[in-house]
Amino acid sequence: MKQSNTRNSDYTYSPSTSCVHAGTLRDPISGGVNTPIFPSSAIDYRTKDIRYPRNFNTPNNDAVAKKLATLEGTEKALLLSSGMAAIAIGIMALVKPGEHIVFQKDLYGGTLALIEQELPKRNISYTFVDATKINELKEAIIEHTALIYIETPSNPLLNIIDIKSVTHIAKHCNIKTMIDNTFASPINQNPAQLGCDLIMHSATKYLGGHSDFCAGALAGSSDIIEQCRLLGTMYGCSLNASDLALLERSMKTLAIRVEKQNHNAMEIAHYLQDHPAISTVYFPGLITHPGHIIAKEQMHGFGGMMSFELKNEDKSAISRFLDSLNIIIPAGSLGGVESLITSPALTSHKLIGEHGRQSYGIKDNLLRLSVGIENTEDLINDLSFALKDI
Numbered sequence: 001m002k003q004s005n006t007r008n009s010d011y012t013y014s015p016s017t018s019c020v021h022a023g024t025l026r027d028p029i030s031g032g033v034n035t036p037i038f039p040s041s042a043i044d045y046r047t048k049d050i051r052y053p054r055n056f057n058t059p060n061n062d063a064v065a066k067k068l069a070t071l072e073g074t075e076k077a078l079l080l081s082s083g084m085a086a087i088a089i090g091i092m093a094l095v096k097p098g099e100h101i102v103f104q105k106d107l108y109g110g111t112l113a114l115i116e117q118e119l120p121k122r123n124i125s126y127t128f129v130d131a132t133k134i135n136e137l138k139e140a141i142i143e144h145t146a147l148i149y150i151e152t153p154s155n156p157l158l159n160i161i162d163i164k165s166v167t168h169i170a171k172h173c174n175i176k177t178m179i180d181n182t183f184a185s186p187i188n189q190n191p192a193q194l195g196c197d198l199i200m201h202s203a204t205k206y207l208g209g210h211s212d213f214c215a216g217a218l219a220g221s222s223d224i225i226e227q228c229r230l231l232g233t234m235y236g237c238s239l240n241a242s243d244l245a246l247l248e249r250s251m252k253t254l255a256i257r258v259e260k261q262n263h264n265a266m267e268i269a270h271y272l273q274d275h276p277a278i279s280t281v282y283f284p285g286l287i288t289h290p291g292h293i294i295a296k297e298q299m300h301g302f303g304g305m306m307s308f309e310l311k312n313e314d315k316s317a318i319s320r321f322l323d324s325l326n327i328i329i330p331a332g333s334l335g336g337v338e339s340l341i342t343s344p345a346l347t348s349h350k351l352i353g354e355h356g357r358q359s360y361g362i363k364d365n366l367l368r369l370s371v372g373i374e375n376t377e378d379l380i381n382d383l384s385f386a387l388k389d390i
């Protein structure tokens, strides 16, 4: 393959090939196989487009954007300084003051904070719904609804929203749809193929994949991404050249990482489901999961995220369990090569209080596991050892 995806534009390569090759701008000076890092902030203005790092039009941004757009099957993509920047810019690009948004109620904590603290200031109204109930979502649509926003699989209970049903309703009502596709990654789910207008990723998670920098991404039609680019330029949310280069390198192994994470998670979910110290496992790959059939239909893999509850509801049981793990690290964030575990009640969902958690079905003894790429048996042995006396 010479310059990836340019030889025959009608032919789409499989995701693992696109991960490695799509978008790469080979170094014309040395003949090197990688995109060079272009850090200049002062660029000759006598060119066709005025280039400037904040304008999202450096070669490093173009290279990663092309890779992501290829993986998501969209016309364009944009890389931003964080997942939250991507969410804020995406919502602002699609919704005007005076309009209304229908939000799924179980969203990432940062998204909930943005909605409740920022949208009212911008005269944007909203309704939260249980988006697993399509009728509830339908009934929340009002005359000036401009956007439906979903996140599937959701955090931390891995609820599955039927993307096709949502986009079908939205299109019928002339409403745009935006999805947080972070948990699935473009390897496991491509919402544009199911009719979604704007896809968002916290690239801090699976796209970056090594828990060592923060970035965000948007993917969609040329029109929508251009609106996002203009807003992102004004608000100054671009990603710097070094992190773009890191992201490009990380994404070359995205498919192989996610395939291993899918495999590990499936094995671990089955192991935990049969373990006497565990009461419930939330993983869309299990046939007992309420969203399993929809997940099977709309995802290419079930992902590396799961949650589970310890039977022993004692607070000390959780600390003993976490203290006994040797490989799996108790830490926030997710999607990296290393397996991480968190207690949503003590981290992501601490601020909403016990009553808030109850309304989402998040118990104090719930643990969320982000499965890494370690050896499957080593991970199961780690869990087995830590669960021994629980």
Ligand SMILES: *Cc1c(COP(=O)(O)O)cnc(C)c1O
Residues within 6 Å of the ligand: 082, 083, 084, 085, 108, 110, 151, 155, 180, 182, 183, 202, 203, 204, 205, 214, 215, 216
């Ligand atoms: C982490 C995360 C975000 C926010 O992304 P940042 O890169 O931390 O700004 C949004 N949505 C989901 C599902 C996430 O996990």
